[in-house]
Amino acid sequence: MAKAKTKIAYVCSDCGANYQKWQGQCGECKAWNTITEFREASSTTKSVNAAVTRNKNAGYTGALSNGVQRISGVQIENATRVSTGLSELDRVLGGGITLGSVVLISGDPGSGKTTLLTKVAEVMSQSMSTLYVTAEESLSQWAKRGIERLKLNFNEDNFLLSDTDCIEDIVDQCLENNVRFLIADSIQAFESNQAEGTAGGVTQVKICAKILNRLCKQHGITLILVGQVNKNSQMAGPQTLKHIIDTAIHIEVNDASVRILRADKNRFGDTEQVGIFQMTEKGMFSVDNPSRLFLSGSEEHFEGSAISVIKDGARNLLIEIQALATEVEGEKSIRNCIGISYSRLSLITAVLKKHGGIRTYYDINISLVGGLKMSDSETSTDMAVMAALLSSINSKPVPQDSVFIGEIALTGEIRQIPQIVPRVREALSHGKKQIYIPAVAYHKSMQQFVKKGQSIHPLKNIKELIEALS
Incomplete structure (x- = not known):
């Protein structure tokens, strides 16, 4: 009997990527010394x-096949869930x-x-x-x-x-x-x-x-x-x-x-x-109601806290951002970020200083409630981060019924973000009364979701945000 042929391959033990020859680093997962040789008999x-x-007639991932058919002869079956x-x-x-x-x-x-x-x-x-x-x-x-x-x-x-x-x-x-x-x-x-x-x-x-x-x-x-x-x-x-x-x-x-x-x-x-x-x-x-996991739930009103709405997959979630700004104790100010992108915080503090005239030479600690982590591309929380930061700097709490949704531009403008209407609707459905959004994103159709005592505030730039929080 002829001996079965053996196929030689080089595979990363971490991610499973295949290579024709051995190499030190995996090009897929970037791990070192994880590519090994293995032999698979035919x-x-x-x-x-x-x-x-x-x-021998195995078709879709091993299911029994009926052979070649015309598309008109294929029986369409609805998935049973x-x-x-x-x-x-x-x-x-x-x-x-x-x-x-x-x-x-x-x-x-x-x-x-x-x-x-x-x-x-x-x-x-x-x-x-x-x-x-x-x-x-x-x-x-x-x-x-x-x-x-x-x-x-x-x-x-x-x-x-x-x-x-x-x-x-x-x-x-x-x-x-x-x-x-x-x-x-x-x-x-x-x-x-x-x-x-x-x-x-x-x-x-x-x-x-x-x-x-x-x-x-x-x-x-x-x-x-x-x-x-x-x-x-x-x-x-x-x-x-x-x-x-x-x-x-x-x-x-x-x-x-x-x-x-x-x-x-x-x-x-x-x-x-x-x-x-x-x-x-x-x-x-x-x-x-996942939004309750990402809000502190405290009845006491603290400074340095603001609420925003993020989109995670197909869901809109209310999240709470907390900021603490204290006097610099060392030679250089400290920035600590938990769940928030460090680069986004640096951008927001720079804009606040340049276009808002606010002194930002503080040790700043900022985090998300509930352990969420956001990517650098998430910009919808910029306005909430700035509101929390202003609240801590001025030692003045932000009203608990307020929500901030918008991106901060380098020019100090408040820019539009994708799918803002569902976010506004989510905030209003949770009983929030003051919704701050970019002026360019506001249109009258949003008013259909507003109930008695609720209102939407369109803002053009950070100066209007600073004024609203003063």
Whole structure:
């Protein structure tokens, strides 16, 4: 028998980027000394098919194919969605999880991946045969979390639990028990008997993902894969994994309790939706009104605080910006930024000094409530940052019912920002009474959202802002 040909490739162990030859630094993730050689036999692809089915007519990611067809003969099927029991997760998925789809969830250790999916498993077990494969902890550890800490109530007739790390065993368990919903935690912990290398290696991850994907597509099983991340909080393993799955969701950790879900791929919905959860001792709970997490909620009126509205994905969130300006104690003023871009703060203080005539030689500390982080390109909070800074410098609180939305230009003008109408509407819906926006963005249609006691104030430049706060 002729010996199977071996394909040699060079792959980054952090991000999975492929190269034709070895090099010191990965061009994708910029990591050093992470590119390693691995060998994949040409017979490996055959083993993927053999692990699930012997049918040679495999089409869409392993689903059985009907061969070549005319477009008029293609039957269009509407995706069937079911709720996961978590409204914020349903939002990110596009209105619920699509039956028969493959979803990849990643996040830093401790971000709540297993806690979230344990709740999903409980909900799914009420209506369909569900299997949770936990290869990273014992069955006792998993059950203790689900039953004792989270107080979940699984349907004993529909729920199965396994701690195997063999991908072939998982396939057999699914087929023997007619499993309709599978959670595999995590893809980097599984091994296939038909592939070389150890668990978590490039070859094993690719083959295990392909086997599970083909199993689900051919037998109508809904799959959620858990993925580990690298040191940059990016999905670890080969990037081909992203092409195999239907939806990729990442869990961001902003502070001790807030979790934000984002989808960077979704074949059954858009990637603009953002899900917000709060982690507690009893599990992760959907936050119906996320703006309250990013506002201090204090009834006492403090100086150095101002509220703005940001757009995160498809959601508009009220956030609170806090500033503290104190006399310089050293030879050079200090600028500390938490969640706010340092370059944006430098620009705002320079404009305030040049066009506002305000002395800014202070030690300045500025932060966002709730642990949010904004990119350098986020400019909609400029006016709120300036309002908070002026409040601290003048030792005069900003009215709590005020909201500031607008970009500060180098000329001292207040510039328009994208999609300002939904932001204004969000602020008004939270009962805020004084909404300050760029004059160039104001138009009469905004008045339809204004209720008694509320008003919108268009401002042309920072001098008008300073006057409004005096």
